[in-house]
Amino acid sequence: MRRFAASIVGHFLIVFAQFITAARADWRGIEPVRRQRIYYANHSSNADLPLIWTVLPAALRRDTRAVAAADYWLKNKLRAFIGRDVFQGILIDRRAEHRTEDPIAKIVEALDEGASIIIFPEGGRNRTEDPLMPFKAGLYNIARQRPEIDLVPCWIDNISHIMPSGEVIPVPLACTVTFGAPVHVREEEAKNAFLKRASDALRDLIPARGHA
């Protein structure tokens, strides 16, 4: 019953997102095939996760779980339902003192069960002028433990204008999610060098405009 409700709500979210943004995937560096992957994306709005969710082909979506903040998604029953059941979220508490288990272990466990994951390595919504904030170490730690899995950069364009943080009504602007060529952590590569490389790979997907 709960699964059924989750699937209905999931489809409703997809139709809604499609109607508002005509969301579209641009598979630029990689094909949309069923392989285990770690999708990492920029994060500036609560609509980010639904949008990646929307543009993933259904077959890929079924195997994909989102790494999301427990302190946000467990605030009330509705959020918990959407976060846990619809997005199959791997919920991580961002406040270290509230944690009961190791977040990286939890994510790696999901990977070992065969799930692909969506992760926002900036660790929170970006409210700065810069398109990307420095990445947190999590992405590196996961990549170290499972180096064979493709890390796919996903640039979600325009979303900060569709739904700026703090706003409730979305502006119906077009949104494209660009998927770039996969990145892997190299042997002996240091944490900061890897995070910089992963961040640059994502930055490279930002579409050029006359001006921003």
Added chain:
Amino acid sequence: MEMTQTNSDLLLLLAACCGLLVIATLIGEVLRARLHKTHANLTVETYLTRVHSWWGMVFLFSIALLLGPVGIIVLFAFCSLAALREFLTLTTKTNADHWSLIASFYVILPLQYVLIWWGEVGLFSTLIPVYAFLLLPILSVLRGGKGANKNFLARISETQWGLMICVFCASYIPALVTLDIPGYGSRTPLLIAYLVFVIQIGDLMEYFAGRRIGKTKVAPAVSPKTREGILCGAALAAGLGFLLTWMTPFSPLASMAMALMAYLIGVGGSLVLAAIKSDRGIKNWGHLIPGQGGFVDQLDSVVFAAPVFFHITRYYYGG
């Protein structure tokens, strides 16, 4: 009596469109079959994708026409929404514009089409150029917040421009239905078909003639359109205007002049929108119509011509 006259005219027109599209599809398929032996021809492939999109458009348009004025107005309201989304996706904006963007999409756009439906010329011809023009910048300035003063003039101008093209100008296409022309009765939907027809066929002629004999580009920085191509397109548009006089309240000579004017303004419009695309570094406005890009790509010339066509027709022939 008058109703049946309109319907038979519309059916005739529909049959003519389908006939033309059958011919266009056949030509494309034959060309593809003949050229495919040597190498896949990109021009033919593009042309065929376009023909397929036209089939879709003729289909939608027919349904809208059969539903009457409301069908046409609703159809164009959705076109406006898609076009405005494409346009405002590329304009300068910050969080301070959130309210004015919300108002553009959810208040001004629907209201414009409601006013068209009411046939209130005095209101729908001023809603965007007067009220939206003055009120949206006020919303943006009051909303404030971080970066509220940055690029202010560029932001409000670009939003206004998007509304003018994608909502104001586009809404004049269905507004033609509401024209009250003595002796022309309820045949006004034919004016839409007439306007779209002369411009699109002229464009098509310009495209092919330009490829064949085009030499002098009229705006080399932004568009491949040539003077020779445009001359051929204009000649064909004027000729079509003469042949299609029966669809209009105009005299044959006036119909030629109207068709020619609509076509030329249309060419100008597609040049202007090409300049904006080139400034923003994009090839197409969107991706919703296969082979043609976005809604703005498809509507560009007709949208520019529509308000002028409407007001001239209303001034000289209106009751």
